[in-house]
Amino acid sequence: MYIKIQVILFCAFASIGLCGCHSSAKDAYGQPVADSSMLAGKVLAAKYCVSCHQLPDPMLINKLSWQKGVLPAMGPRLGIFVYKGVHYPSYVYDPYIGRSFYPSQPILADWQWQDVIDYYAGTAPDSMPPQPAHAAIREDLTLFQPVTPDVGGGGSSVGPVPATGVKPVTCFVKIDTSGKRRRLLTGSLFPGVLSQYDPQLHRIDTAAVYGGIVDMQCMGDSAVACNIGDINPTNAELGSAVRIACTADGKMRLESNPFLKGLMRPVQISEADLNGDGKQDLLVCEFGNQKGALTWMENTGKGDYVRHILRAQPGAIKAYIRDANGDGLPDIWALFAQGDEGIFLFINKGNGRFEEQRVLQFPPIYGSSYFELADMNKDGHPDIVYTCGDNGDYSVVLKPYHGVYIFLNDGDNHFTQSYFYPINGCYKAMARDFDGDGDLDLATIAYFADFKHHPEEGFVYLENQGGMKFQPYSLPAIRVGRWLSMDAGDLDGDGKIDIVLGNFSLGPSKSHSATDWKKGPPFLLLHNLGKGR
Numbered sequence: 001m002y003i004k005i006q007v008i009l010f011c012a013f014a015s016i017g018l019c020g021c022h023s024s025a026k027d028a029y030g031q032p033v034a035d036s037s038m039l040a041g042k043v044l045a046a047k048y049c050v051s052c053h054q055l056p057d058p059m060l061i062n063k064l065s066w067q068k069g070v071l072p073a074m075g076p077r078l079g080i081f082v083y084k085g086v087h088y089p090s091y092v093y094d095p096y097i098g099r100s101f102y103p104s105q106p107i108l109a110d111w112q113w114q115d116v117i118d119y120y121a122g123t124a125p126d127s128m129p130p131q132p133a134h135a136a137i138r139e140d141l142t143l144f145q146p147v148t149p150d151v152g153g154g155g156s157s158v159g160p161v162p163a164t165g166v167k168p169v170t171c172f173v174k175i176d177t178s179g180k181r182r183r184l185l186t187g188s189l190f191p192g193v194l195s196q197y198d199p200q201l202h203r204i205d206t207a208a209v210y211g212g213i214v215d216m217q218c219m220g221d222s223a224v225a226c227n228i229g230d231i232n233p234t235n236a237e238l239g240s241a242v243r244i245a246c247t248a249d250g251k252m253r254l255e256s257n258p259f260l261k262g263l264m265r266p267v268q269i270s271e272a273d274l275n276g277d278g279k280q281d282l283l284v285c286e287f288g289n290q291k292g293a294l295t296w297m298e299n300t301g302k303g304d305y306v307r308h309i310l311r312a313q314p315g316a317i318k319a320y321i322r323d324a325n326g327d328g329l330p331d332i333w334a335l336f337a338q339g340d341e342g343i344f345l346f347i348n349k350g351n352g353r354f355e356e357q358r359v360l361q362f363p364p365i366y367g368s369s370y371f372e373l374a375d376m377n378k379d380g381h382p383d384i385v386y387t388c389g390d391n392g393d394y395s396v397v398l399k400p401y402h403g404v405y406i407f408l409n410d411g412d413n414h415f416t417q418s419y420f421y422p423i424n425g426c427y428k429a430m431a432r433d434f435d436g437d438g439d440l441d442l443a444t445i446a447y448f449a450d451f452k453h454h455p456e457e458g459f460v461y462l463e464n465q466g467g468m469k470f471q472p473y474s475l476p477a478i479r480v481g482r483w484l485s486m487d488a489g490d491l492d493g494d495g496k497i498d499i500v501l502g503n504f505s506l507g508p509s510k511s512h513s514a515t516d517w518k519k520g521p522p523f524l525l526l527h528n529l530g531k532g533r
Helices: 035-051 063-078 110-123 476-480
Strands: 144-149 170-176 183-188 193-197 203-208 213-219 222-227 239-246 252-254 260-263 266-272 281-286 293-299 305-311 316-322 331-336 342-350 353-361 368-374 383-388 403-409 415-422 426-432 441-446 459-464 470-473 483-489 498-503 523-528
Touching: 035 110, 063 110, 144 476, 170 213, 170 498, 183 213, 183 523, 193 252, 203 252, 213 266, 222 266, 239 266, 239 281, 260 281, 266 316, 281 316, 293 316, 293 331, 305 331, 305 342, 305 353, 316 368, 331 353, 331 368, 353 383, 383 426, 403 426, 415 470, 426 483, 441 483, 476 523
Parallel strands: 170 483, 368 426
Antiparallel strands: 144 523, 170 183, 183 193, 193 203, 213 222, 222 239, 239 252, 239 260, 266 281, 281 293, 293 305, 316 331, 331 342, 342 353, 368 383, 383 403, 403 415, 426 441, 441 459, 459 470, 483 498, 498 523
């Protein structure tokens, strides 16, 4: 029930003739690589790499990234911790992982591992190709008016950003319209703070939190907040869930103790009755690191929860609870963004039982980052809007397949790619009718954009022009921040969908930006003016 995504790359190398013993191929360091070694490595990769994820094509990244980054990181998964005097990175001394996480003996001999290295390093390109041809981003977007907050507590500003001396490290933004009061919620790190603003961007109150709030399910005067524990890659089980209530004057009141602890870097928590017993259970995306899981927590009705694992793999990053087959039971759609990347559908069979189906599969290097279910062609069936662009691990190079994709649903939950727009480091895309013309547009952010040459990629608005054609826009004001989070909603109640962007300024140093994001605002509101371009 799945398809493999089409890779937008040069394909000439994919079918190289691997025969004979002599070759002009070289590895990342200019050393010659024999055809016989590449052929043997190709066979070994097809046998062993697929045990964890889709077989990656060598063309997905450049030679140096394979030889210096990805393969050394994969070595320990095959029981190879030291090769030619080089110690590969592993978590053997991590108490949450340990030596038993890895094979007790090397699965491949040294010469076989060298064949795998030769296959990937010898076949891969020296450098990545450019993005495929696409419409240029126009920076004349006037549908939105950028508004910055006065973090001192006064009000909003359309002009210069107020100087505060506090580095913006915003990990969460949300426009909440579920209650009597419309509000904007933001979460920040170092220190952990949850803040609340009114529609005029006056800061109402703040609350200190340990770790960082990265997701909230708001239900009027109450909310369930997801605390990641540690935003940095870790296998420690520091994540938690806490309930938040609103007082009569609109202020936040956090429970003193989390009602759920010991979670593996959770990034989303949703509350719903999953087993039909009338009690609200929890669906948790535990992204984790080397370990992780998509779990549902069964509410016993006695103040505690029983943990059920839907998929014991790291990388669960986004999930939706919806009836996918019309039987009246809540099913689960989920994106896994680490290792075995893909979108999965968990069909509810009743009484807390779920059947796993793979819907889409992506290469492990894609850096999947987000997805939404949206009817993009108005046929009554949910399509998939998907982004990939995480670029902070072992292959930090611009990738031509990063961007936003649309997969159309045939009505039976089989999906076919119908649209792709390349955006370096794309992190999120939200499908909404922003301009009020009756179809769904796309708002995107890119945390790993090509800031040196195309800083406009940081925020791209794709106006739906019909027939799977979109016109890309941006605006110069978005360059003040590095946007890790985004949300959309009608903040001021005028019937138009606004956008808020969260500035996480403490990113990797290889950003090549001319802007000092640390001097930017903690967030930027794009107020929808409700008019054409």
